[in-house]
Amino acid sequence: MSRPLPSRTTILIVGAGPVGISLAIALSKQGVNDFIIVDKLEHTANTSRAFSIHAATMEALDTIGVADTLVIRCTAAHCTHLCSRSGATLFTIDFYDALQKCSKFPYSYIVPQNITEEVLTRRLNELGVEVWRGEKYRVVGMKGTKGSEDTATVEFSGGETVEAKYIIGADGARSVIRQISGISFNDPRPSKSSSQMIVADVHFAQPLPSLLPPCHENEMCLIPSATGFMLFEPFPSEGSDLKGPLIRIATAIPPEMGTPPDHPDLEYWQAAWDKFGPYKESKIAEIVTSARFRTHSAVVDRYFTRFPGDTGKNDDGVRKGAAVFLIGDAAHVHPPAGGQGLNLGIRDAIYLAPVLVSHIRSTTDDDTSLLAYANLRRQRALVVIGLANGMLDSVLLVGDKIVQMLPDTMGIRRVGEEVQRGLLEWGLWGLGRLGWVRRKAGYSLSGLGHR
Ligand SMILES: Cc1cc2nc3c(=O)[nH]c(=O)nc-3n(C[C@H](O)[C@H](O)[C@H](O)COP(=O)(O)OP(=O)(O)OC[C@H]3O[C@@H](n4cnc5c(N)ncnc54)[C@H](O)[C@@H]3O)c2cc1C
Structure with missing residues (x-):
């Protein structure tokens, strides 16, 4: 004007x-x-x-x-999947099951x-x-x-x-x-969780279903680990895109990996994806946007x-x-x-x-x-703030606490990140058997309890 x-x-x-x-x-x-x-x-x-x-x-x-x-x-997502690196669903945050009787909008809308x-x-x-x-x-x-x-x-x-x-x-x-x-x-x-994250919108070289099994339904997948997570979310596609859907990926970068660049490039992202993403080999074809930010409240x-x-x-x-x-x-x-x-x-x-x-x-x-x-x-x-920090902290603390309970002999405590991840996955899988826990997670994130 x-x-x-x-x-x-x-x-x-x-x-x-x-x-x-x-x-x-x-x-x-x-x-x-x-x-x-x-x-x-x-x-x-x-x-x-x-x-x-x-x-x-x-x-x-x-x-x-x-x-x-x-x-x-x-995209109306019924749930969010927490997956293992091999692509198995360990836990689902159930939006639809939790919300179908109490909201006109019973999904997480991507x-x-x-x-x-x-x-x-x-x-x-x-x-x-x-x-x-x-x-x-x-x-x-x-x-x-x-x-x-x-x-x-x-x-x-x-x-x-x-x-x-x-x-x-x-x-x-x-x-x-x-x-x-x-x-x-x-x-x-103050959160105890990793405070530096990178986020990008990318196209992959492979079609969606081969990347992570739950993603053919366009639902968010999160691969948790003791040091953070890899998030994977296909966006709704508008019209035909020869490059395939745009996919949001995000991960926490632990301090020992140093400070990521302001705008991580394809090479940096591929290394992060290989380290924290699914075991199945997959290639990022193109970075559309990429940024680093610090998580704080x-x-x-x-x-x-x-x-x-x-x-x-x-x-x-x-x-x-x-x-x-x-x-x-x-x-x-x-x-x-x-x-x-x-x-x-x-x-x-x-x-x-x-x-x-x-x-x-x-x-x-x-x-x-x-x-x-x-x-x-x-x-x-x-x-x-409590909810967001609690989600990050609990991933870290569950892994840490379990490892602290292990005897410090024969190097058992130094079993490293992969064992922590295994224990974390086991814990999530156990929780995932409880329908009320899955629905409670969906209801908490829906905001209906704290409009
Ligand atoms: C990389 C990234 C990823 C994110 N991911 C998520 C996510 O997954 N989920 C989520 O919920 N949130 C996420 N967020 C946060 C989300 O984007 C913000 O919560 C949201 O944008 C807040 O909206 P807002 O209107 O309050 O502020 P903003 O979107 O920041 O808008 C503020 C506006 O004010 C204008 N402005 C600022 N100063 C002045 C001034 N002095 N005079 C006039 N105009 C001014 C700016 O130009 C801007 O347009 C993310 C943010 C970033 C950067």
Whole structure:
């Protein structure tokens, strides 16, 4: 958009990632149109990143008219397989069995994040809303508005400013809104698991069924080991692709293997695949995207604050300030185990809309409902951080604990990773015989217990 930004709005959403866009759609659906959504990027990101939408999130998306369109772009996965390196299923996380009686969306829905963003953006545009995109809409500052008791003025790199009553930081893990508001962002529960991971979207030289047996149903496979895992997820294919389906692979890299490159190449990936993937020889034919990242968790100390608030002061001495919220990655980050980050963020957004709308329409300036929302969402983030870290830690600790129980004679404790892996596989196989454990795992990841 080349026209100037409005100088005032009721709600300013900073960040048009999936979370910011979900909020914009939800506000429009509630009949609120006095908002602006800005993003520093000219175009939406076209990398896949998150790839699963769980039942609770699909139910939330249904309330804003997005679920039906999104579902047809997804693969509906009944379960996730935890496999041995020889390709045998040890344990299944059963989504369908757990959810068929309690949700309209009883699957884990596999869809690359760029498709989710495309569907959300189209819905937003249908509602007549455009995102103000481009470098000149990068937020660079925020201060209390002179002469106003309940607004703040947000400054953009292009020199424009917008005065807003509600400012929503949906601006990702490095949130500028969070930094300016002075909200801290700390790990509530440091994970003991491997903290460096690599992730890629690739094409394999072999057709799918020969790679890992369960994958002909397009369901996710995870090969666990005492030091991490290899994840394997075919994406839904859209049209005929001569290269075969795009497949997400991800693995933890143990510290003894050194620091992976920022964008691991085919050779690096093939070595990792051979070390942690299936025993059956398979060749990666092409890397489409590849990245390294560190797994860590952090949550904000508050989802909501008043800016400048009690500790700040407007130029004219008025103390209250604008309502500032943080949602999505701006409020919480965690390891990707269980694919929870995007899901939690979308729910933060969709559940914020009615809270904002009723606050805007109320005649009091009482913050009770805003604080209640903020406290609840923070609790939800803590649950999800516990879940994601617990999944990673348990894989590591089960292996470690069993090995620690072995006698330290004749080198038995040094039996190494393969024996740990064998014990871990045996433990998982045992658990996998228990239907209620498989269903409980599916229900936990669905988000229905912690919407
Ligand atoms: C490699 C990778 C793999 C991942 N895998 C998974 C997974 O398997 N499962 C899962 O659940 N999650 C995964 N995630 C995380 C998931 O992608 C995020 O949880 C999700 O993108 C969060 O959405 P968001 O809208 O909160 O933030 P973002 O997607 O980061 O969007 C924030 C937006 O704010 C804009 N912005 C930032 N600063 C400013 C500013 N100052 N002014 C204006 N605009 C600004 C940015 O341009 C961006 O568009 C992965 C992430 C990565 C990088």
